[in-house]
Amino acid sequence: MAFDLTVNGSQHRVDADPQTPLLWVIRDHVGLTGTKFSCGIGQCGACTVHVDGRAVRSCSVSASTAIGKAIMTIEGLSADGSHPIQMAWKELDAPQCGYCQSGMIMSALALLRDRPRPTDADIDARVTNACRCGTYHRVRQAIHRAADLMNGPGRPEGLQLRKQELR
């Protein structure tokens, strides 16, 4: 059965069972492999994408739940790494193996949308992705740095973030 999904602003015709987890439709039908499979049970967050701006563990929701909604994956931030959260990640040299980092970035971005100046407690509560290399120390600093880059002096909080996402 074919259906349409909107991913990173483009519409994709998908010929798959709509009950297929969103993750596999994104990876194998839409062809975007930046979103990763790891646990398959919604535990680790490697598969995190945004659906209508909310962070979702895509291995554990069916593609049908995203029909008619705006899906954003890591590829939707920027291809050249110029999104402020990507810039912050690079500045801190945050990734190690990198496998969990797409999901980590998507969770952090959802947090920054809701809390443009997150506290450490906000980060603890909202960024619950697992990283086996132990990049947490740099990820935390990178989130604070991204908040700085997005909400520099004189800018209304979150404005630049919204601009980036609307691109």
Next chain:
Amino acid sequence: MSADVTRREFLATVAAAQGAFVLGFWMPEKAAAQTATPEINAWIVIDLDDTVTVRIAQTELGQGVWTSNAMMVCEELQCDWAKVRPEYASANRDAREKAPAWTLEVPGNGATDPKGGGEPTFGNRDRTGVSGIPDSLYRRMRTNAASSVKDGRYYLQLAGAEARERLLLAAADLWRVPVAELTARDSVITHAPSGRTTTYGQVAPRAAQTPHPRPETITIKPPDLWTLMGTERKNLDVPIKVTGQAVYGIDVRLPGMKWAAVKACPVYGGDVKRYDFNAVRSMPGVRTAVQFPIPDPACTRGRIFSGGVAVIADSWYQAKTAIDRMPIEWTVPTENAAVTTAMMHDALVTSIGQPGRVRVDQGDVDAGFARAAKIVEATYSTPYLARARMEPGNATVLVTNDRVDIWIGDQSPQETRFSASKITGVPEPNVHIHLCHLGGGFGRNGNGPQAEHAIMIANQHRGTPIHMLWTREEDFIGTTYRAMGLARLKAGLDADGWPIALEVRTCMQRDGFGPEASFDVTSRYHVPSYRYSSHTTKFHIPVGTRRGVGQAAHEFYRESFMDELARAAGQDPYRYRRELIARTKLPYKADMIKALDMAAEMSGWGTPLPKGTARAIALEERGGEGNGSATISAMVHTVSVSREGKVRLERVDVAHDTGFGLVNPLSVKKQIEGQITWFYNDAMHQATTIADGHVVENNFNRFPLSRIAEDPPEINIRFFPTQHWLIGMGHDRATSVQSGIGDAIFQITGKRFRDLPYSKHDLTWS
């Protein structure tokens, strides 16, 4: 369409889609000869625009090897670092070419010679590449034992130096000037007397045709001349890891590729009795099912995994859905199916009580015990532990009658090449491995039989590329484990609380990599009489090297016991350790004392802390019992425990030696930070248990991984120089988190726990 054309198309497709930057791509030799991009030597290619491609013979799995290996080459090459691109070395070429003879001799005088190549390990070599192949083109393609820098530094520096000298010779030849009048910097060659300049890219084609007249005279730069090595460099693959563009094995897509989902018998040694493919045959996308046997132990270093079955379908989720519904019956060895963790623990207890293999017996331990003022005894235990890397095992394999292609993130491609040849009958020089990034490694044996499964499946579907992917649950079956361990330590203290006799017994499953922990060489802390015996058992769980190997468990035993002795003696654990190191004759004892002093000072050791918070210190060293390569550090862990029993690692202060020099200090800091998290998980959360012969914790709901909320808010790392080359950074740093949290729990709650993980214990206090 011939098979060759098809293959070329696959490769072109992959290279175009993912960029040659990411996949070590293969080109037919004819095409390679036609390209305008000259290869200076097997490690270095220089484009006309001065882009320098550096071949990386280890796998990037988060440890930063893409960057550190490139730094070692480029230090000597003196090229523009901004134009360096790493690319995986070809394991196929490694099967067909030898390293130049002049690179086989390690320069200098070992681990304490700053001008030399240090102390690379090429022991126990064999042609399966288990420990690297001593004279093959890329020498050691394995990624393990934290040894990429220790082993590779000298020949990577030589490769860079040889290329630089040939570029200079080519320019000298071009300008008809003496080579001694030329200098090279940032890819620019300058002839000062005439003011002429050229670039590496301009002379590279000529340099590629210019042999070095006396390569055996090439020397490598000692640390005091380094300008790139020793500086903090961001990892070169970070940009592609923040955009989702990095290609891991799981991301490989080929034209005509089919997907395989696998179920292997959960009890090791088990096999498929029967399965009913007819029950799932008509499901969408499903093509066929393939049975495969227990992988040949010759391909898995003697370890016995399981036989299994794969369903092949158009997409992986279709294959996975079908295999979940397909009835499968197993044949399981009865003795294996009866095994539980409790039985195994009992077997370890029995074995440790019997005479073991006495490895050290110094002084008179029994006489020491007889005259001791106080005897302290403790039994510690550590569970089986999985690596649980984030990327589940996978490989994409295309087998044809005369050639095998494998796309894989692999910590030991030379071994995989051997397996592919053994399984398919295709000779090794016709096996092509296209290395991908790996989503975490944490121990080479942790690759398990991912390649073997995929090769066995694809071998039954010659001509079709098969991408085999394990579920998370299968990944927990297809791996080796850190062996469960037990230790009994007994010390006799004199009237002042100093140990006069120490007996250490450790017990770990055979092949469990326990004795590596150096109890068999030294007690580390001074004691006049010392006896160490190792004891083993045999279990059916395949064990192997997991980050920290047996050393991680043994460090937990040793440093925990030191804390207990200090408490029994009524002494400060820092001062107690310091004095006992000072009394030894260890060659690097001054460095160890330096580490302890620095960590204690950094942490504010001895200053008051709020109630419910405590500090613990430990020494960490590997190799420090000898006078060769070593890595030495000390850490102070500041830990709080709430009355409700919630543990928080609040702060870690790290004093770490650099040896003669760290290649990339930024990468080293990241390795230390990462290992703090790793051993925090070992200490607090993780255990693998066995029931009915199979692993119980087979996904992250049962095998917990800590999250950012548990990361220590403060990590301070300070380096100090030492006069030896380091032994490695990637796997046994921060083992002291285990004893540190344990001693802090004791200080706060009054309870001493000797078996990990701590979270299984009641940590409340009032």
